[in-house]
Amino acid sequence: MLVWFQTKVLVQPIIYMSHNYPFIKLDHGSGGTFSHELVEGLFRQRFSFAPDLAMSTDASPLNLNGQKLRITTDSFVVDPLFFTGGNIGTLAICGTINDLAVSGAIPKALTCGFILEEGFPLADLELIVDTMAELSKRIGVPIIAGDTKVVDRGKVDRCFINTTGIGLEREDSGHVSQGDQVIEGDVVILSGPMGDHGMTIMAARHDLDLEHQLSSDCAPLSTMISAVLNEHAGNVRFMRDATRGGVATVCCEWVENRSLGIELIEDSLPVRETVRGLCEILGIDPLYVANEGRIVIIAAEKVAQNILSILHSFPEGEGASIIGKIQKTNPRRVILRTAFGGSRFLSMLSGAQLPRIC
């Protein structure tokens, strides 16, 4: 995910040295408010000469001789490297492919850069590379360039991967990454159960024996997204993958500085029983848990059922449902209507709920 540009420019630059602590904190990589502050307060300030930066998107637009490209970059530092449903290589391919797809682009090529620790088992590297090669072949997006660096023992944790993706913007879908065409009454769709990836990582890290009940949702979504856009590009108003910071953070980022708000219905939020149970035990809200194969779509109400049918026809979208709608009553806010008839406002993730989730 391309966190730097997921957020809008604020009128007041935010001070990223939160609480006068002049060091990087884990929270700065959480995808929540600290990340947001670092991006707005440092990176965007310094790099703001590039006109393309002044927008919020998962993949940055680049015009080359009239050709509209989309570019996204991501580093992957997940711990553990291998988990139920995938490994760091799966994430590296899916994360980048999905960022392009939700920006209304057709992924065309990937690059990858490996940073390896001295002593890293070649057998593990082979497994990771095999996964990446297989995925790249399956979705038809070649890995065209690469780089390998090796760092002395103890100076990097086994294996980090950076992937950069290059895509061609669909002529009919350039608007979906910003979501400026969203109107009152539009519906919010989530493509499947929340939190599978985050809780799988959590379980693996703490050696919880949930292997048969829990699996990461990481998957390349470009084919499913194409199917939706081919039918309904004009009525799909916004798309974003709900990675670091979860579904709540995607919604909170979208409402920022808008004259509209989002109402989510707690009862309609899809969460697997195992995930819900684990979240309860750990005191975590699944709305903030990272996913690696789930997207939030905001679309015109009239096509919502049809979009659901399309999503349901794909394995990675079979749990898709409508989770809320766009309203005027609480502009700039995300409100959650709870199962007991109450309601509460959701805010962006404020700390690092689970570091190194991707």
Next chain:
Amino acid sequence: MLVWFQTKVLVQPIIYMSHNYPFIKLDHGSGGTFSHELVEGLFRQRFSFAPDLAMSTDASPLNLNGQKLRITTDSFVVDPLFFTGGNIGTLAICGTINDLAVSGAIPKALTCGFILEEGFPLADLELIVDTMAELSKRIGVPIIAGDTKVVDRGKVDRCFINTTGIGLEREDSGHVSQGDQVIEGDVVILSGPMGDHGMTIMAARHDLDLEHQLSSDCAPLSTMISAVLNEHAGNVRFMRDATRGGVATVCCEWVENRSLGIELIEDSLPVRETVRGLCEILGIDPLYVANEGRIVIIAAEKVAQNILSILHSFPEGEGASIIGKIQKTNPRRVILRTAFGGSRFLSMLSGAQLPRIC
């Protein structure tokens, strides 16, 4: 540098588990034979379905709707982060820009991904980001996308950066990255003294007090390279930046599987006195020391003096000289005519001379 594709496909796949040691070694990141083996034996084997891989270049070609792009990716893990003449941010921009430029492409955009250690000083991050922003502005290539990950203390060494570059291939220069048009009698030009970067890093790492005598050569070379190609694209037959593995490795890679060889004249190899002295003390051959702002050009003899004049008109090319020529007598070999009238064959760097040089 894009090591994966700098080397040609060999008839026999090389076994990258050298000496049955099934783990990553520092040597695998050296840019020499071990890197070469890893690339050929693992990455190229697995990713070989992409037709563009079957060539040797610093930046991979990508055709999008008839538009010829070049893409390159690099991770930077230099230690120390700050050194005389630059910092990791300088390298991240220059390395990627230069890879595009020597491939006959005009750099158009950059992405960057930061991996930061918890506790990394924000003031250092600011310095690095400022350097990158200033350089990117100066050469007119915007940083259009980014990503930040934070890793827990001790799991990464302060700050690593990945940059990916996107360029447009010049219509007249697509051939320079492969060097297939080189003929007997062509001359080999080096754009400046060898080894400044590598020895600066070495001195900084060992706290040698050479600050006033030694400075990294890292510099963006796209403007200088454009000036050469604008005049002589047709007669420039090959270009490569002499980074990891140094000038010797560039030459050794080029001669591989060719019916031609390279003769280098030791007396004409430009090396600063401080670098030569330090190399002697440490038992290092400057031909294998990394540079971050030096290119090897193979060009038709008739334009060699003119190319030198162009190079000399730029600060980063003022030490340029002719260092050798292309000959038929020793195909597939690089031969060094020594100052004492002798000669020896040069081979690729075989171990990690100085890890984390970039």
